[in-house]
Amino acid sequence: xxxxxxxxxxxxxxxxxxxxxxxxxxxxxxxxxxxxxxxxxxxxxxxxxxxxxxxxxxxxxxxxxxxxxxxxxxxxxxxxxxxxxxxxxxxxxxxxxxxxxxxxxxxxxxxxxxxxxxxxxxxxxxxxxxxxxxxxxxxxxxxxxxxxxxxxxxxxxxxxxxxxxxxxxxxxxxxxxxxxxxxxxxxxxxxxxxxxxxxxxxxxxxxxxxxxxxxxxxxxxxxxxxxxxxxxxxxxxxxxxxxxxxxxxxxxxxxxxxxxxxxxxxxxxxxxxxxxxxxxxxxxxxxxxxxxxxxxxxxxxxxxxxxxxxx
Amino acid sequence: xxxxxxxxxxxxxxxxxxxxxxxxxxxxxxxxxxxxxxxxxxxxxxxxxxxxxxxxxxxxxxxxxxxxxxxxxxxxxxxxxxxxxxxxxxxxxxxxxxxxxxxxxxxxxxxxxxxxxxxxxxxxxxxxxxxxxxxxxxxxxxxxxxxxxxxxxxxxxxxxxxxxxxxxxxxxxxxxxxxxxxxxxxxxxxxxxxxxxxxxxxxxxxxxxxxxxxxxxxxxxxxxxxxxxxxxxxxxxxxxxxxxxxxxxxxxxxxxxxxxxxxxxxxxxxxxxx
Ligand SMILES: Cc1ncc(C[n+]2csc(CCOP(=O)(O)OP(=O)(O)O)c2C)c(N)n1
Ligand SMILES: [Mg+2]
Numbered sequence: 001x002x003x004x005x006x007x008x009x010x011x012x013x014x015x016x017x018x019x020x021x022x023x024x025x026x027x028x029x030x031x032x033x034x035x036x037x038x039x040x041x042x043x044x045x046x047x048x049x050x051x052x053x054x055x056x057x058x059x060x061x062x063x064x065x066x067x068x069x070x071x072x073x074x075x076x077x078x079x080x081x082x083x084x085x086x087x088x089x090x091x092x093x094x095x096x097x098x099x100x101x102x103x104x105x106x107x108x109x110x111x112x113x114x115x116x117x118x119x120x121x122x123x124x125x126x127x128x129x130x131x132x133x134x135x136x137x138x139x140x141x142x143x144x145x146x147x148x149x150x151x152x153x154x155x156x157x158x159x160x161x162x163x164x165x166x167x168x169x170x171x172x173x174x175x176x177x178x179x180x181x182x183x184x185x186x187x188x189x190x191x192x193x194x195x196x197x198x199x200x201x202x203x204x205x206x207x208x209x210x211x212x213x214x215x216x217x218x219x220x221x222x223x224x225x226x227x228x229x230x231x232x233x234x235x236x237x238x239x240x241x242x243x244x245x246x247x248x249x250x251x252x253x254x255x256x257x258x259x260x261x262x263x264x265x266x267x268x269x270x271x272x273x274x275x276x277x278x279x280x281x282x283x284x285x286x287x288x289x290x291x292x293x294x295x296x297x298x299x300x301x302x303x304x305x306x307x308x309x310x311x
Numbered sequence: 312x313x314x315x316x317x318x319x320x321x322x323x324x325x326x327x328x329x330x331x332x333x334x335x336x337x338x339x340x341x342x343x344x345x346x347x348x349x350x351x352x353x354x355x356x357x358x359x360x361x362x363x364x365x366x367x368x369x370x371x372x373x374x375x376x377x378x379x380x381x382x383x384x385x386x387x388x389x390x391x392x393x394x395x396x397x398x399x400x401x402x403x404x405x406x407x408x409x410x411x412x413x414x415x416x417x418x419x420x421x422x423x424x425x426x427x428x429x430x431x432x433x434x435x436x437x438x439x440x441x442x443x444x445x446x447x448x449x450x451x452x453x454x455x456x457x458x459x460x461x462x463x464x465x466x467x468x469x470x471x472x473x474x475x476x477x478x479x480x481x482x483x484x485x486x487x488x489x490x491x492x493x494x495x496x497x498x499x500x501x502x503x504x505x506x507x508x509x510x511x512x513x514x515x516x517x518x519x520x521x522x523x524x525x526x527x528x529x530x531x532x533x534x535x536x537x538x539x540x541x542x543x544x545x546x547x548x549x550x551x552x553x554x555x556x557x558x559x560x561x562x563x564x565x566x567x568x569x570x571x572x573x574x575x576x577x578x579x580x581x582x583x584x585x
Pocket of ligand 1 (some may be wrong): 015030031032054055056085344345346348381385430431432433454459460461462464489491493494495553568
């Protein structure tokens, strides 16, 4: 797999492009546009860009006001700060009035590395899913992020887009059939299904390769939209492969695993395993070291899959 | 201050700056310039006879508290705590490595002497208010010192804390704003200009003074004055230079926010610091 840009960079470029055909789009920043990459938009459309300083709850409230006045708002900060510091504002000034505000949380997950736990959004997906009216998207690579940004722009309701910091492999080199709420099957399989999003999709593909060498045929789904999740794909996985492993760079509580479990339990319960962050903060370190130490690698997916197969 | 005492403090400041530069350059990430602007503030507190602390007994209930609300200046805190004897200076080069308690931002559960886990800006002053209230309840002489950034005070929570501090007349609480004129994306004058800060704090019921944050004598005198101020909290607005005293090496980007120096820049900086 060839390396591509980070999801945050892809988001920043896609947003700047969106600005051309959409004069109503405004962007709000909290002193981090060089990190979230909204600086691409800021450079092109300075009059439609507002840097409100280090003040996330204010940032979100201002976004709500702009949207109530007919603007199409994109706002971005670190996932940890925009979701955790401004949650009540997201709830009352965006979700409840169901406004056209797209919230982007960058530096999500533990793969930010050395900056450590205070900067790592590890609960952001769970928080976003707990906001009624919100669509929640976790893209895995550069091409699918472009598609996600375009798709979210077609909607007038609120959404959360999660973006990681590191450069990630390109999964959709030959185009990406991206539809919100519709999982993408990256690999067919009949023995079990690995459902992943974000950084863990590449790990899932790698794991599927290793499992194939052991004679296990793993299906891989990129569940980029966590809410609404693709019930049909989950049902098909449960019925056709009878085992599911969910992998995400997020706390196990409240993230993709919870959502997939609820869907499977409702439709066709099957044995499942979960790869994610286990009720703990991480620490500082190199991204690869942290992913290894906290159990977020292809090896961990393989391990979970083998455990399911041996049941 | 005697000249011998001043020379002593200046030597400490130099050693701390060397730690900051070498540890962040070795780590390949971190915030050296944010750390450098607050060196004299921390040196005055820890080594100028202001803070009452005991590195052998870091949990001593009556100790004074130092809170680094601008947690990204962690390399400064680690260098100071090492120099103060909380742990060996040999730990300083492990900054940001996996397994090291010297995380990218301070983690109070992993390192003695760290009073608050910070890194999400805007929270330190509220924690400081809580500690100052607890000291009053316990009739403890403990005093609380909180260092914030000048960008950080854009967080509304800082001003909520400021209101609580004056409501409860917390004269055992001192806020020190490291006014280095820059935040992450540019000069505070362009991003969010809150100056002049003295009348702003005064309007919130605080006693406030503006000082040269690199002049140890001025910092110490202001801290002494704060100690004598009764019935309300004190704010020190410390005018500083981000990256001081190697700002001449940062001409292409005087903010140089959140980036270590390259090996060559670090060597130059160390030579200049002496
Ligand atoms: C709540 C929150 N928002 C954003 C950030 C990202 N961030 C880290 S440092 C920084 C700039 C801080 O500027 P200032 O307070 O002036 O400190 P300086 O580095 O200049 O000392 C920002 C925005 C953060 N750490 N916490
Ligand atoms: Mg500053």
